Amino acid sequence: MTDGTDIRRNDGAGDAKSFKGFCQEFSKIPGPGGEAPPLLRVSGLTRRYGACIGCAEVGFDLWPGEVMGIVGESGSGKSTLLACLAGHLAPDAGQVLWRDRDGRTRDVLTMSEPERRMLARTDWAFVHQNPRDGLRMGVSAGGNVGERLMAVGARHYGRIRATAADWLGRVEIDPGRIDDAPHRFSGGMQQRLQIARNLVTHPRLVLMDEPTGGLDVSVQARLLDLLRGLVREMGLSAVVVTHDLAVVRLLAHRLMVMKDGRVVEAGLTDQVLDDPQHPYTQLLVSSVLQV
Amino acid sequence: MNAPLDPPPAPAVIDVRDVAKSFTLHTQGGAVIEVMRGAALQVRAGECVALTGASGAGKSTLMRMIWGNYRIAAGSIRVAGVELAGADARTVLALRRDRLGHVSQFLRVVPRVPAREVVAEPLLGLGCPRDEALSRAEALLARLGIPPALWGLSPTTFSGGEQQRVNIARGFVHPFPALLLDEPTASLDGGNRATVLDLIREARARGAAILGIFHDAAARAEVCDREVDVGGFTP
Numbered sequence: 001m002t003d004g005t006d007i008r009r010n011d012g013a014g015d016a017k018s019f020k021g022f023c024q025e026f027s028k029i030p031g032p033g034g035e036a037p038p039l040l041r042v043s044g045l046t047r048r049y050g051a052c053i054g055c056a057e058v059g060f061d062l063w064p065g066e067v068m069g070i071v072g073e074s075g076s077g078k079s080t081l082l083a084c085l086a087g088h089l090a091p092d093a094g095q096v097l098w099r100d101r102d103g104r105t106r107d108v109l110t111m112s113e114p115e116r117r118m119l120a121r122t123d124w125a126f127v128h129q130n131p132r133d134g135l136r137m138g139v140s141a142g143g144n145v146g147e148r149l150m151a152v153g154a155r156h157y158g159r160i161r162a163t164a165a166d167w168l169g170r171v172e173i174d175p176g177r178i179d180d181a182p183h184r185f186s187g188g189m190q191q192r193l194q195i196a197r198n199l200v201t202h203p204r205l206v207l208m209d210e211p212t213g214g215l216d217v218s219v220q221a222r223l224l225d226l227l228r229g230l231v232r233e234m235g236l237s238a239v240v241v242t243h244d245l246a247v248v249r250l251l252a253h254r255l256m257v258m259k260d261g262r263v264v265e266a267g268l269t270d271q272v273l274d275d276p277q278h279p280y281t282q283l284l285v286s287s288v289l290q291v
Numbered sequence: 292m293n294a295p296l297d298p299p300p301a302p303a304v305i306d307v308r309d310v311a312k313s314f315t316l317h318t319q320g321g322a323v324i325e326v327m328r329g330a331a332l333q334v335r336a337g338e339c340v341a342l343t344g345a346s347g348a349g350k351s352t353l354m355r356m357i358w359g360n361y362r363i364a365a366g367s368i369r370v371a372g373v374e375l376a377g378a379d380a381r382t383v384l385a386l387r388r389d390r391l392g393h394v395s396q397f398l399r400v401v402p403r404v405p406a407r408e409v410v411a412e413p414l415l416g417l418g419c420p421r422d423e424a425l426s427r428a429e430a431l432l433a434r435l436g437i438p439p440a441l442w443g444l445s446p447t448t449f450s451g452g453e454q455q456r457v458n459i460a461r462g463f464v465h466p467f468p469a470l471l472l473d474e475p476t477a478s479l480d481g482g483n484r485a486t487v488l489d490l491i492r493e494a495r496a497r498g499a500a501i502l503g504i505f506h507d508a509a510a511r512a513e514v515c516d517r518e519v520d521v522g523g524f525t526p
Binding site: 063066217218221222224225228232249250253254267268269270271273274275277278279282283286 | 314315316317318355359360361362379380381383384399400401402403404415416
């Protein structure tokens with residue numbers, strides 16, 4: 001990795017004084033965290049459905065504060081991959097190495113079930129495509145958010161309620177509706193409530209399956225803005241599965257393209273979209289009106 | 292063409308050497324189109340260089356390879372000491388964060404995000420305090436003649452010229468040591484055009500290395516030290 005000091009070494013010597021001063025100014029800015037190890041290291045992840053391949057030999061690293069997009073058409077294996085990562089499906093082979101808050105590396109796939117459930121309640125979050133799969137529809141909005149707090153040991157009712165109200169506000173749901181059940185909310189509000197429920201415990205990794213699917217365009221935009229702000233302010237890392245190339249362009253730093261269960265192309269998001277190398281990626285990009 | 296080098300040459304902040312680019316169109320029978328060969332140019336600190344050449348000659352292709360959204364088929368492009376040929380995504384992202392700025396021709400933003408946030412975003416990404424980032428963004432928007440009433444609105448609803456000025460503000464809000472400008476004065480009226488040329492001159496004076504495409508020949512003559520005709524890189 002290279003850092004800002006290289007410029008000073010190369011150009012600071014005999015150049016304009018202003019340039020030197022200017023380099024000193026920007027060298028004070030914290031670096032991109034290039035030295036930090038990845039948060040998640042996935043390798044050889046494979047899941048078959050009988051003779052069919054769900055996903056095969058998938059591997060990637062994810063660093064703190066990074067959003068990775070996974071695109072591909074229906075049946076390309078992207079949701080299978082996400083379900084394997086989340087522990088909703090047991091993969092046939094592979095490793096999912098997670099760096100916990102103490103800096104220890106754990107293989108998520110060989111963890112005990114209670115450990116994995118604890119991880120899913122604390123450091124990991126999963127945002128389902130259909131909010132009904134991620135919410136308890138019979139419990140109030142506040143209860144949905146508070147439940148996850150209680151799962152990590154919060155017991156003080158007033159504080160739980162205040163935190164829940166705060167999070168409803170952050171996802172732009174009127175805190176006055178804290179006692180309403182989610183079935184009385186619109187689809188977009190339900191999706192935002194699901195995000196609040198997931199993020200209230202300050203997870204370090206969020207897995208999202210088509211988070212803006214089925215929402216109309218203005219609600220999608222609001223959700224994208226919200227997610228980007230959270231990634232920046234909370235240093236969240238995320239894996240986002242979607243078929244919407246415009247969404248990944250705005251949200252994802254890096255992109256993986258899947259076809260028939262395998263990763264056919266991966267890299268910098270705008271490079272994959274603007275200069276696609278694989279025949280399938282070229283087809284995918286040329287098939288949309290504008291991204 | 293390149294002017295003769297004055298000895299001793301300062302190291303180039305943007306350094307393009309023997310770069311080639313081709314596209315393989317798998318959707319069209321695997322046709323291979325060679326678009327560039329032997330491209331070379333250097334932009335030093337405090338220098339502004341214009342890319343010239345007929346439409347389709349490869350100005351944008353070269354800019355995109357330097358920005359990193361096009362792969363480099365052969366050769367080397369170093370920006371602020373970082374090699375871009377074969378660079379991984381994280382290396383390019385780190386470079387774009389604090390060392391390489393870009394004013395593209397068209398604004399591409401998340402709808403609904405206010406103009407002041409769009410402009411402040413590069414600073415926020417660098418950890419600049421929110422109040423400071425927003426006030427710097429607003430100062431630049433004001434200077435570029437965007438009325439305060441628009442700062443809180445999404446630029447997706449703005450006119451073409453206003454969008455372009457938001458884009459320019461976003462590119463100049465952080466003092467990037469290397470800057471790519473794609474038609475920064477197109478569709479701007481006299482006053483705003485002069486402001487943009489001032490911004491370019493100020494960036495040059497603080498030591499930025501600037502590479503731009505300017506169809507506006509008068510603007511080119513005003514702010515550029517020299518021109519490089521990409522027609523010379525046609526295979």
